[in-house]
Amino acid sequence: MDVITSLEMYVADRNAEWLGVPRLVLMENAGAAVARNILKKYPHASRVLAICGTGDNGGDGYVAVRHLHAAGKEVRVIALGEPREELAARNYHAVRRLWGVEVAVVQSPLELLALQDWLMWADVIIDAVLGTGIRGALREPHATAIELMNIAPAPKVAVDIPSGLDPDTGEVRDKAVKAALTVTFHKAKKGLLAPSAARYVGELVVEPIGIPPEAEVIVGPGDFAYLNFSRRADSKKGDHGRVLVVGGSLEYSGAPVFVAKAALRAGVDLAVIAAPEPAAYAAKAMGPDVIAVPLEGPRLSLRHVEKIASLAERFDVVAIGPGLGTEGETPDAVREIFKRLAGRKPLVVDADALKALRGEKAAGVTIYTPHAGEFKALTGIEPPEALRERAEVVKQQAASIGAVILLKGRYDVISDGVKVKINATGTPAMTVGGTGDVLTGLVAAFLTKTTNPLEAAAVAAFVNGLAGEEAAAQLGFHITASDLLDKIPGVIRKFAREEVTHASSRA
Numbered sequence: 001m002d003v004i005t006s007l008e009m010y011v012a013d014r015n016a017e018w019l020g021v022p023r024l025v026l027m028e029n030a031g032a033a034v035a036r037n038i039l040k041k042y043p044h045a046s047r048v049l050a051i052c053g054t055g056d057n058g059g060d061g062y063v064a065v066r067h068l069h070a071a072g073k074e075v076r077v078i079a080l081g082e083p084r085e086e087l088a089a090r091n092y093h094a095v096r097r098l099w100g101v102e103v104a105v106v107q108s109p110l111e112l113l114a115l116q117d118w119l120m121w122a123d124v125i126i127d128a129v130l131g132t133g134i135r136g137a138l139r140e141p142h143a144t145a146i147e148l149m150n151i152a153p154a155p156k157v158a159v160d161i162p163s164g165l166d167p168d169t170g171e172v173r174d175k176a177v178k179a180a181l182t183v184t185f186h187k188a189k190k191g192l193l194a195p196s197a198a199r200y201v202g203e204l205v206v207e208p209i210g211i212p213p214e215a216e217v218i219v220g221p222g223d224f225a226y227l228n229f230s231r232r233a234d235s236k237k238g239d240h241g242r243v244l245v246v247g248g249s250l251e252y253s254g255a256p257v258f259v260a261k262a263a264l265r266a267g268v269d270l271a272v273i274a275a276p277e278p279a280a281y282a283a284k285a286m287g288p289d290v291i292a293v294p295l296e297g298p299r300l301s302l303r304h305v306e307k308i309a310s311l312a313e314r315f316d317v318v319a320i321g322p323g324l325g326t327e328g329e330t331p332d333a334v335r336e337i338f339k340r341l342a343g344r345k346p347l348v349v350d351a352d353a354l355k356a357l358r359g360e361k362a363a364g365v366t367i368y369t370p371h372a373g374e375f376k377a378l379t380g381i382e383p384p385e386a387l388r389e390r391a392e393v394v395k396q397q398a399a400s401i402g403a404v405i406l407l408k409g410r411y412d413v414i415s416d417g418v419k420v421k422i423n424a425t426g427t428p429a430m431t432v433g434g435t436g437d438v439l440t441g442l443v444a445a446f447l448t449k450t451t452n453p454l455e456a457a458a459v460a461a462f463v464n465g466l467a468g469e470e471a472a473a474q475l476g477f478h479i480t481a482s483d484l485l486d487k488i489p490g491v492i493r494k495f496a497r498e499e500v501t502h503a504s505s506r507a
Ligand SMILES: NC(=O)C1=CN([C@@H]2O[C@H](COP(=O)(O)OP(=O)(O)OC[C@H]3O[C@@H](n4cnc5c(N)ncnc54)[C@H](O)[C@@H]3O)[C@@H](O)[C@H]2O)[C@@H](O)CC1
Pocket: 009, 010, 012, 013, 014, 026, 027, 030, 053, 054, 055, 056, 057, 058, 059, 060, 129, 130, 131, 132, 133, 134, 135, 136, 137, 138, 139, 140, 142, 159, 160, 161, 185, 209
């Protein structure tokens, strides 16, 4: 059976909306599926009681109530508070307008106990108290609601997950509803299949609710859930990421600057460039945001390896490649640096550095960001044009090298060797030089905000493409990579939850 974690489900749900399937429709399909299953399994039940929480699980419950009412059933509802989130609230108010559906709103265990006769009255009870949004120990009146449901003789039908059960592990921390039937959506939540969950789940039915399979593959706003953009009120400089960029040469001085500036715009505290002297001085002249450490001579060479390895100690992520060139000792130096750092520091490898690493195995967290030509230089394989085959090849190579590969193109293909994500944002206006360096900076920055390198790369590709689209919306085919830099904050803020959190006070 195909399984899904609660986080993956959250992401798929948001990405479905991005692909044009509104969440309200998913909720409608979910609630309708619950009603359908009740009508099928309990055709003779005439009285249905739904107990609904304030989240979307409760929202699904309200939709089921509407459908059962329309099917001629006698329905009562116990609401454990009034929902505030838009979708659940909408369905709650829709139920309140139905003639003949009695709704009791309860805030406390006592009020709930006063309604025990409702629980005895029912032929079937819908458990829509808690779903994938359960967090921590059960609070009241939810805990009492679960207890009363388990005492009531009527069979319980759980919406998505028996309330109280952990959707990912199947553990029951306190108590959980013992359901006769669980109607779960899209795919079985992982925890439902745990052996310990069997006595709570009862019969398990998986209902499609209209989430397109693409929603689990194409990168969208949901993927931001893997990254943490929040900051503690008492945070200090460096807490939000330090990126070291190794790049530049006599010929190319702009590339590492784009990487560093993109990382800063993406929300790291510090981006430092280690570059051969001419590129380092040029970087310094380009403005005060970026710090540059000069490496003696016109290009990266073996004598710099030691300095870079010790410099890297002070950083969270090292991005290497942009503007290095391939002359002289540079490829040897890249290989040496890679050997010293792989497995010890998360690495982002781009541009000329990719050409130097053919045949090398990665270790620890490593992300390669090639375009088609660099992919060939790295792996010896020409990436196929057709997206399906292209995805397969990237996945195989990622598995064999032991790294995440982000293959840039009309559709960016990202894989860690197990999963594949496709990014569809971007515009042909982005063929201008420097946009790849901006992407490298984003990847490096996002690596400081998640433990999931596949998602760091995927969200970086998404943001980079949207920044390009926004710049092109104003300037057409006349954008530069600098225009992308200006758009990055706006794009991230549209999708990321950027809260200030306060350390919990301890006694
Ligand atoms: N993610 C998806 O793809 C879809 C989700 N849907 C439904 O939405 C559910 C998830 O909705 P939500 O994320 O709103 O979460 P839930 O509705 O599962 O739970 C969140 C609510 O429960 C409260 N709560 C959390 N932990 C508690 C605890 N320990 N004790 C007492 N109260 C607690 C929260 O304050 C919040 O009000 C799914 O299980 C499913 O039923 C469906 O509408 C369809 C699509």
